[in-house]
Amino acid sequence: MADARHRPGNYGIDAPNVVRNLLLLGIGCLVLGVVSFYVFPEKWLWLGVAIGMVLFIAFLILLIESLYMIWSSKVGKYRMREKLLDFIQLRGDELLLDAGCGRGLVLIAAARRLTTGKAYGIDIWSKRDQSGNEPEVTRENARVEGVAERVEVLNGDMRAIPFPDGYFDAVVSSLAVHNISNLEERRRVLGEMMRVLKPGGRLAILDFQHVRQYADALRELEALDVHIYGPYWSMFPPVRIVAGRKK
Template identity: 35%
Template sequence: MKKAKYGIDAPFVPVSYSIFILALFLIGFLFVSAGHQWAYNFFGYGLFCCVLLSIYMHTTLKGKYQIWNKVLSEWKLNQNAHFLDLGCGRGAIFYLIVKTLGKTVKGTGIDLWRKVDQSGNDRSIAMNNAAIEGVSNQIQLITGDMRSLPFQNNSFDFVTSNMAIHNIKQKMDRRKALKEAYRVLKSGGILIIVDISYGKEYKAVVEELGMVNVTLKNAGWQGWWSGPFVSTYILTATKC
């Protein structure tokens, strides 16, 4: 049976780790071969980086799914809902949500399909993954910018985003994305963001917009992108 392929988040990170690890081992080997015993430290540094890389790969391949499974078990989302996923990429979390909620839910995913954010990020691959997962008739994929959403006000029952908004570099533009998410969300709808960086910034914006029941919490070790120094948080808020 064919399996969906969802790629790796921020692929330049594991590539950079791998190059750095190889360089450390090579330098260590060269200096130790020349009789410099202190150069064994390079092997230690290399092994430490291997651990960091392993943690990163666990998070991108397994951890993020564990986080969302927990989120979806805690929030009893409407199974007849129409929801929006910001920065859906190849569909990893987007389709997980659809499959978890069942055959009556409808989802719309929007992305700019930047490969720097996710390896092999492409709409055609996302469509193929939808077919493999059996959700093609429940989803719609749109090429667009989350800072200027092509939807009417109050269009969606809930809005989600996984590891996407932090890729917007400017604070003002991140604010635009959050305001757009708020605009298209129906009254009583829930915003769920799982991301790294800018958590307090996002919380301040959604509170300023008048959202209630705002929570911001750490997702735990399953969301460590190399270690606790780059961790994942979960932001939830409800539109009045």
């Protein structure tokens, strides 16, 4: 296991646009709620109060959701990355792929569990999905956490993973596959993950959408021991994990 004394990297806020929009919408509801107390004439004051209370409740809900998402990005996702990695049962000498690695949250945690192995991360580096999503940031996080020699970061699309058949002992992915909107392309991603796995290699995917589709696709690809775990509420929205292995 990794040395608990490592310096933490910087892994950003997940879905920053969603967090921003929730906060802005909440502030808008609060402003409109306050205004509603003053715009109605006295005989309709009860209506203004009712509208104001509804808008204030909406503000509280939106505020809680946005704060939950921030907590998820700063605390919850660290707990879930360890649970995800537990499913692939690393010995320490494996070659591992993190598909859609982002700033390296799972990739670097995996590298910390390795001794003679190596962790590879691929991504197309969308800042819409994660703030500050750049390969240089991922490499810097690996350096800061002391695992740079066990991490390699590449440009790569999950739909065409740039590695040969049977290259990896383990493949993981966290909050990445759902960003591909087309069902057939998501199935293609699962096919690529299975292709680059060695026989007996393990696969684990964490996501909040389409997890049952992932499990069905893996079974169609003749993966063994495919199971869905969760939901887990350490992240918002709640996430599930699908895990299996290549026969």
